[in-house]
Amino acid sequence: MSASACAPGPAVKRVRPLSLASKQAMFAYAIIFPTLAILLVFRFLPMLQAFYLSLTQYDLVHPPKFIGFANFVDLVQDPLFLKSARVSLTYVLFSVVPVLPLSLGLAVLFNRSLWLKNLLRSAIFMPVVMPAVVMAVVWTFMYQQDGVINTILGWLGIDPIAWLRSSASALWAVILIGIWRATPYYMIIFLAGLQAIPADYYDAAKMDGAGRWASFWNITLPLLKPTTLLVVVMNVIVAMKVFAVPLIMTGGGPGDATRVLPLFIYQTAFEFFDMGRAAAMSVFLFVGVMLFSFIQVRLFTRGEELR
Amino acid sequence: MKSWTIKRTVSSVATAAVLTLMSGGVGIAADAPAGFPTGNVTIEIWWHEYGPFTAYVKELIEAYKKVRPNVTVNPVIMSSGDIQQKVAVGFATGTGPHILDQDASFYELYYNKGLLEPLNLNVFGVKSYDELLAKYTPGGIAAGTFGGKVYALPYQGNSMxxxxxxxxxxxxxxxxxxxxxxxxxxxxxxxxxxxxxxxxxxxxxxxxxxxxxxxxxxxxxxxxxxxxxxxxxxxxxxxxxxxxxxxxxxxxxxxxxxxxxxxxxxxxxxxxxxxxxxxxxxxxxxxxxxxxxxxxxxxxxxxxxxxxxxxxxxxxxxxxxVYGWAWGVNKAKPDAEKVAAWDFVHFMLAKPDEWLAKAAFVQPVKGVNETAVAKKFPFFDVHMKDVAVASWYLRxxxxxxxxxxxxxxxxxxxxxxxxxxxxxxxxxxxxxxxxxx
Known part of the structure; x- marks a missing residue:
């Protein structure tokens, strides 16, 4: 061995190779970066802008004028806003609650072997793929005095109902459409949840002598808890944002019987040119949705935390 | 209330005046008005969908190409329910049209917000707004007149x-x-x-x-x-x-x-x-x-x-x-394009009898009732009788x-x-x- 070969060379700083976990994390960040960037630009920045606008008087033309919390103070004293909020809450309550048993029931039904199952499942899913505008127009015809629904009621000896032309029934007519549209969508989600439950559990329960109802109550429902949480939260959020159907079918009327909050926000912004006030309403809606979601998540996860 | 009672006496309009009107009184001049763009320009016009109306405006766009070949008119058609919102957003974001079609009752709002370009007298070949007003029925363009200037011209003024x-x-x-x-x-x-x-x-x-x-x-x-x-x-x-x-x-x-x-x-x-x-x-x-x-x-x-x-x-x-829809011009556009926009509005409104024949819209222009089309139009005299005692929809x-x-x-x-x-x-x-x- 030569001397030169033995002489110490210049100090080389060795770079520690990244661990597999770090590489995976970097890869994950790289993958989600475009989505995050899009969300930031098209979702979060407009949301921040809406928060700012809610503190201003802004008519869409002149620069916004900062007025602090005046829009919020005014809104909580405004009977029209409070009425609209009540209409929205009624819509949410009565369009979300029935969807749960209906969509779960259909999912259980379609999770079993059934004649023409795929055809029926596709047929039931149709309302989900139908554009809201088309759906609203079709239902408007169906709700007319001589429409399909009143004709069927007539066969049963029931007098025609002025579905969309009565303050007493218009909101219920709109709610019915919400249920009709949401049920098949959440049925698919429940179906996915049901199919993820291992068959072994049911076999074991059967061996222990559990009947169908006991299996459903003690296996299916508890294991569907995360799916149920997802369905409830999503359904509430979607119901809170309902807009196209009341806009097209009733325009918020008769009177203001179906003027849900998103419709009132739209009118305030684009018909009355009061973007600041509309933004403040949007903030209320946003906080309401967040609050609902938070409460629901807490309620559904409370048992697990205790364990 | 800002209402302008229309005391229209239809029978008092002379046929001679009608002929003058139709043959060039408000007709478009062949020569381009002062300030008209010399190079190629594109102007955008928005209007609300109504079958016969849309077909006629498209026809007018084609005809205008022959008169002013350097101007391209881009049409954007939308439902009457959406147009107000779209115009509002267009104004707010600087993406609005050169020429807007809007229910006449909204022009007060646009005027108060400083969004409208006053009518270009030169384009219409008149020396004053009074001279222009004289071509219309009394109160006929009241819905588009603010502070002594005209900001919007109706293509229809409907009786009920x-x-x-x-x-x-x-x-x-x-x-x-x-x-x-x-x-x-x-x-x-x-x-x-x-x-x-x-x-x-x-x-x-x-x-x-x-x-x-x-x-x-x-x-x-x-x-x-x-x-x-x-x-x-x-x-x-x-x-x-x-x-x-x-x-x-x-x-x-x-x-x-x-x-x-x-x-x-x-x-x-x-x-x-x-x-x-x-x-x-x-x-x-x-x-x-x-x-x-x-x-x-x-x-x-x-x-x-x-x-x-x-x-x-x-x-x-x-x-x-009486209520109606009117054309207005967006103040925010470059000057030459605004001249072209008013020029196209002038061109569009030049033949009230065609508007009546093709879209069944009655322009509140003097003499329209004397045209052959009006004389054939079912119950035209009744509509005019109602217009004569009408106020514009609240402004x-x-x-x-x-x-x-x-x-x-x-x-x-x-x-x-x-x-x-x-x-x-x-x-x-x-x-x-x-x-x-």
Whole structure:
């Protein structure tokens, strides 16, 4: 061995190779970066802008004028806003609650072997793929005095109902459409949840002598808890944002019987040119949705935390 | 209220004036006006969808290409329900059109916000706004005139008259001309004769007021209030009185007429098809404008209808409404493009007889009634008679809010049985709040 070969060379700083976990994390960040960037630009920045606008008087033309919390103070004293909020809450309550048993029931039904199952499942899913505008127009015809629904009621000896032309029934007519549209969508989600439950559990329960109802109550429902949480939260959020159907079918009327909050926000912004006030309403809606979601998540996860 | 009574005397217009008008009085000059772009420019025009109207404007765009080959006109067509919102957003974001089509009642709002370019006198070949005003019927362009300048020109100024189904009248043993209601009391008396109910189902209404949009509700409510001697807006436009004694009388009468003649819960009318009940034979009488003539003629009714003046509280003091749509030009565009925009508006409006023939829109221009088209147009004289005693739809920066509040007040009374005064008091509270903004 030569001397030169033995002489110490210049100090080389060795770079520690990244661990597999770090590489995976970097890869994950790289993958989600475009989505995050899009969300930031098209979702979060407009949301921040809406928060700012809610503190201003802004008519869409002149620069916004900062007025602090005046829009919020005014809104909580405004009977029209409070009425609209009540209409929205009624819509949410009565369009979300029935969807749960209906969509779960259909999912259980379609999770079993059934004649023409795929055809029926596709047929039931149709309302989900139908554009809201088309759906609203079709239902408007169906709700007319001589429409399909009143004709069927007539066969049963029931007098025609002025579905969309009565303050007493218009909101219920709109709610019915919400249920009709949401049920098949959440049925698919429940179906996915049901199919993820291992068959072994049911076999074991059967061996222990559990009947169908006991299996459903003690296996299916508890294991569907995360799916149920997802369905409830999503359904509430979607119901809170309902807009196209009341806009097209009733325009918020008769009177203001179906003027849900998103419709009132739209009118305030684009018909009355009061973007600041509309933004403040949007903030209320946003906080309401967040609050609902938070409460629901807490309620559904409370048992697990205790364990 | 800012209302301009249109004291139009149609018979006083000389045929010579008409010929002058049609042959170049408002016709486009071949030479480009001062400030007209010399290079190629593109201007955008937005209008609301209505079949015959759209077809005619497209035809005009093609014709304009031959007159001004360096100008490209880009059309954008949208529904009447969306256009206001889209124009608002267009103004806000700087993406608005050069030429906008809008319900005349909105121009006050746009004017107050400084969004409109005043009409270019040079383009129209006149020396003053007064000279231009003289070409129109008295009050004809009041809805687009602010501070002595014209900012919007209407391509239609519609009367609201009473359309009668001859078939329904004949079935009831009535003559559609002799037995046509002249007053609202006459209308009430006709109710039981024409309204048909089978069990709990109304199969034919005698007459109904509109309920498919607050806008239409206001179109009926305003003239009723004025027939009782009231007005909804103060002269300076800074306050509203929607619960005046006259307004309460108007809404009370609306309710009473409805009880005897109508059935608001039974209707197929929508914003897109406001005349559907009449077309379907669901109502024997209906209020609408001349523009509906072609639609009705093409339906099963064909020409079996009669148009008579709108009923009155007191026929000695007649009062109706006129409303319309108008073209305006966006102030934010470059000067040369604004000249081109006004030039195209001028070009479009140059032939009022074509507007009547092709879209059934009546321009409030002097002499239009003397044209061959007008003379052939069904019941044109009746429409003009109603226009002659009309006020424009209320003009206010807050006309949308006032319309919404009044519309809700009417619906509370009609659908929920609320007391007219209490309901209008509530509307007044809402409106006052808006004015305080």
């Amino acid at each position: 008259s009473l359309f009668i189904s001859n078939k329904a009248f004949k079935e009831a043993g009535l003559d559609p001309v002799k037995n046509a209601p002249k007053t609202w009391e006459d209308m009430k008396a006709l109710g039981p004769k024409l309204k048909k109910v089978q069990g709990n189902r109304t199969v034919q209404k005698a007459f109904d007021y509109p309920y498919h949009s607050p806008r239409w509700e206001m179109q009926m409510f305003q003239p009723l209030v004025e027939q009782f001697g009231g007005k909804l807006l103060s002269d300076d436009g800074k306050s509203a009185s929607v619960n005046s004694p006259e307004a309460v009388k108007a809404l009370t009468m609306w309710r009473d007429v409805t009880k005897l003649t109508g059935d608001p819960k039974t209707t197929k009318n929508t914003s897109s098809n406001p005349n559907q009940d009449f077309i379907d034979g669901l109502t024997a009488m209906w209020t609408t404008g001349p523009w509906a003539t072609s639609q009705i003629s093409q339906s099963a009714i064909k020409d079996d209808f009669t148009v008579v003046p709108w009923p009155q509280v007191d026929p000695a003091k007649p009062h109706t409404i 206010s920066e807050y006309s949308a809010e006032i319309g919404q509040s009044v519309g809700r007040a009417i619906e509370r009374v009609i659908y929920d049985g609320a007391d007219p005064k209490a309901s209008l008091d509530q509307a007044q509270g809402e409106v006052e709040k808006v004015f305080k903004k």
